[in-house]
Amino acid sequence: MKKYEAVIILNPNLSTKVDTFLKDFEKLLGESSFNIIKVEDIGRRQLSYSINNHNKGHYLIFNIEGDSIKLIDIENKIKYNESIIRHLFIAVKEHSGEDSQLLIDSKNKSSESDDDKGKFAKEKVNTEKVKEPIKEELEEKSVHADEGDKKDE
């Protein structure tokens, strides 16, 4: 028995059919005598680059336990499933048991998007700040120049 983490990225257009996929996949794992320790449904996420012309993907993370030989069979079956746009099985020493950072992030998504807006706003402010001092310097120079002129007078 080995411990694995499985990450599966589903076609975002089939997001509503996640429950049926989960049932099928759990059945497939069960047939190969795999134990499912934890399932994380992270939901739709923006992909960093497009995969098969998809810009979003529905992420699922499984913590599973089973034999390495049977994993190959599972992978062969998954390969021809068109609703899966990418999958990865990783052997791990221990399952962390805690929620992954991705799940936490997706839960905070609504507040996070606000934060992002805030960041952008801050960046804009920063650029403005960078620009402003230059103007001030110029103004100061012009003021000095004026003073110089006055002194000359």
Add this chain to the structure above:
Amino acid sequence: MSKYDVPKKFDYKNINLLKQFITETGKIIPARVTGISASNQRKVTRYIKIARFLALIPYTDMHK
């Protein structure tokens, strides 16, 4: 000395952590710059590559 946060456990799912170790163009920052230990640098590299495969972080900024 290092300005990078090195946690006890690295994880390919912790994107914010891994993003510290890539440049704006998506390259992995070399160990001589990050200043973290060799073993941690190897872990970071491995997990960045996994995260790239899962489209969590970009390979490059040239993706259309």
